[in-house]
Amino acid sequence: MAKTDFEIPKLEHPVKIPAIMEGASSHLSIHPANEQMKTKLGFPEKRVDNWQETAIAKLGELKDKYRSLKIFLDVCVKCGSCADKCHYFLGTGDPNNMPVARQELMRKVYRKNFTIGGKLFGSLARAEDLTEEVLKEWVTYFHQCSQCRRCSVFCPFGIDTAEITMAAREIMDSIGVGHKYSLEIIGKVHDTGNNLGIPKPALTSTLEFLEEDVKETTGADVKFPLDVEGAEVLMVVPSADFFSSPHVDSLVGYAKVFHAAGVSFTFSSHASEFANFGMFVGNYAQMQKIAGRIVQAAHDLKVKRIVVGECGHAWRVAYSFWNTLVGPFDFLDQAHPAPQHICEFTNGLIKRGALKLDKSANDEFTVTFHDSCNVARASRMGDTPGGQFEIPREILKATCNKYVEMPEEVNRERTFCCGGGGGLLTDELMELRVKGAAPKAAALKEMMDEKGVNVMAMICAICKAQFTKVLPYYDIPMETVGGVHQFVSNAIQLGDK
């Protein structure tokens, strides 16, 4: 495997609490966004002169606007129950990666500026100014949180560190301190309609390639339509599905499902992205603008439904925020949820017996499922509680003969992050990504050794990209990573319909 200049954690399941090492990951820092990326999104091109004042004012504004943020900053009792629940703490041993310590980075500044105790007693009340030193901690450790919300599951008050991280990044952007990875990508969505920056001619040729490829392998005329007005469904997927492996195998799966169901659909070149990095930088205006492209495309193409692909955080954005940000969706066919997850769509067909599936096509696989954070802990799916857990599992069980559950302590709402979510899927943070993946990789390794698991399926483009890159550091082959619709694609029979 690739040479590394850091120590790769030893995989142990259940994961052991590491020895605390002050500053163990303080050297991991982000590439700053350049001036052009910042101005394009309306942020100051350079750190503003009165950055402290500006940041405090922004914090004041955010805590008043989002009551939850103020409550999270006020109510922590330092019980410590979240301390060992973060994969980045478990992987690095850096105490600033304990969720409570991460929150404290903001809380101490909040206390100093917005509480009487903090104003009067300063450091005695654990209050601190936003100094150059503290800003440096913010830049570092608010980019070592993947906004996975695992810590909040174990907090008696439900304090959500993800929300604090989002606010911190929004404050930093507002003073002209931003992360290249996220801001560059948001810029590309505005320019080309997708995170990768795929122009329309490339998208067209990619989809034509897939049509031919599927024709060659199955003999069926499965279509991958683009910008077709009057299609029933607008299908919006993470753009990684048009580029990476194994992502593309799920894309083929979606198209086969539509083909088999006889439902017409289209992709859109205007909205060729489901991902929404506006959430990662805590910026609602960006989130709205990015999501707005999808609604625009739905209107322009006169579709009746919107179905979305395998992407975790975007499902949270769609499920929890679309209605407020870009709703209402009363122009769509009300007989179907808007938006609808492709897993709901496929599972509905399976339950009605509308798909012909040959499970033996997946007999070489013993499959397990990885719950992606934003699906598991920040949204739901279908019309029953826990649908976000059961629906993808039902699909896997309907398409594969050998399905195995992950151990309970890393499963469903307790799942560990892949280590690359929340805007951290960038190479300068590779050490963090490798270490943060350790808890989930350890559970997977155990399943491979004990239960013969050879693939882990998931419904998130970031999880797929992250795991294919980092699992090889643990001698787990990248082919172990798969998308749920990849198994649908293998099993589905496309005979006469």
Add this chain to the structure above:
Amino acid sequence: MAMVEMAGKQLDLDEDGYLTNLEQWDKQVADALAKTEGIEMSEAHWEVVNFLRDYYAEFKIAPMIRILTKEIGKKLGKEKGNTKYLYELYPGGPAKQACKIAGLPKPTGCV
């Protein structure tokens, strides 16, 4: 961003070592960039780089990995038309490492 002296030229590289001025690319630059990645360019390596460059010239983006593997399969034989072989050539990944050597911008997104 930094100016780096390489292959007898002053090159503009970004933080990850990718050319920011694609015009500066030539075969010597590719060889030099490959060296920084610990890669000795063979004919097979060049097939990948050449295809990436041709595709980029037409579409202004790197091709989907599946398109690349299929093309390499056509050129070098079916048994080589797969991701595994591409990772043998470019252990850092065909998309990222091969793009760097080909002088293309780094693909970023959920990849």
